[in-house]
Amino acid sequence: MVRVMDLEELEQDALKRNIPVMQKEGILFLISQLQDMKATSCLEIGSAIGYSAMMMVTHVEGLQVETIELNDERYQEAVKNITERNLQDKITIHHDDALSFDVSQLQHAPYDCLFIDAAKAQYQKFFEKYVPFVLEKGIIIVDNLDFHGMIFDIDHIKNRNTKQLVKKIKRFKDWIFNHEDYDVEYYQIGDGICVIKRKEKE
Ligand SMILES: C[S@@+](CC[C@H](N)C(=O)[O-])C[C@H]1O[C@@H](n2cnc3c(N)ncnc32)[C@H](O)[C@@H]1O
Known part of the structure; x- marks a missing residue:
């Protein structure tokens, strides 16, 4: 019988193969947020090999x-990973582009948490498309907002594509931090994480 790797080994194996998975500090932070709010549902954009899910x-x-x-x-x-660990009752995975995905196929909406961890240039689009499926008191978590610290020194980025990408991340950050409907808490954890909540209505 083939031995199933534990999640720690799976993470190490993914990193060796250059598959981007959430940094340890980041995933522990996400888990603590979900535990604190006693979350029962989370929608994740960007599964990779299923590690964070x-x-x-x-x-x-x-x-x-x-x-x-x-x-x-x-x-x-x-x-394969989810099935081998018998977690298919707890994780529903869709194979699709989240930007064109038919939202009528969402199975557990509305969600306590929306976790955005896919193409960084598209953060605002993911946010706008999926935020209507987050509960009023729910949270939205966005990872990689510092982009290895580059966001603080855009003028010195030499590679043109990287510069464009970092500019887009900064645009999202500025947009959400100045949005009148949301409160944003920034945490210098992993590669920079934001926890976004709807502002309380007066
Ligand atoms: C950083 S990885 C996700 C890591 C994963 N959340 C984890 O920590 O284990 C980002 C993933 O988003 C996927 N992705 C990029 N654009 C996407 C899109 N438009 N719709 C769905 N997935 C997308 C990529 O293929 C990649 O596997």
């Missing part, structure tokens, strides 16, 4: 994760 459901009691992955190989690997 599996970490969430194995650490947060009663949590259902629904997750969307565009890349074919990663989706297949995520399905």
Whole structure:
């Protein structure tokens, strides 16, 4: 019988193969947020090989994760990982582009948490498309907002594509921090994480 790797080994294996998974500090922070609010549902944009989804459901009691992955190989690997660990009742995974995904297929809406961890240039689009499916008191978590610290020194970025990408991340950050409907808390954890909440109505 083939031995199933534990999640720690899976994370290390993914990193060796250059598959981007959430940094340890970041995932532990996300889990603590979900535990504190006793979340029962989370929608994740960007599953990769299912690491963060599996970490969430194995650490947060009663949590259902629904997750969307565009890349074919990663989706297949995520399905394999989830099935091998018998977590298919707790994780629903869709193989699609989250930007064109038919939202009528969402199975666990409305969600306590929306976790955005896919193409960084598209953060605002993901946010605007999926925020209507977040509960009034729910949270939106966005990772990688510092982009390895580059966001603080855009003028010195030499590579043109990287510069464009970092500018887009900064645009999202400025947009959300100045949005009249949301409160944003920034945490210097991992690569920079924001927790976004709707402002209380007066
Ligand atoms: C940083 S990785 C996700 C890591 C994962 N959340 C984890 O920590 O284990 C980002 C993933 O988003 C996927 N992605 C990028 N654009 C996407 C889109 N438009 N729709 C769905 N997935 C997308 C990429 O293929 C990639 O696997």
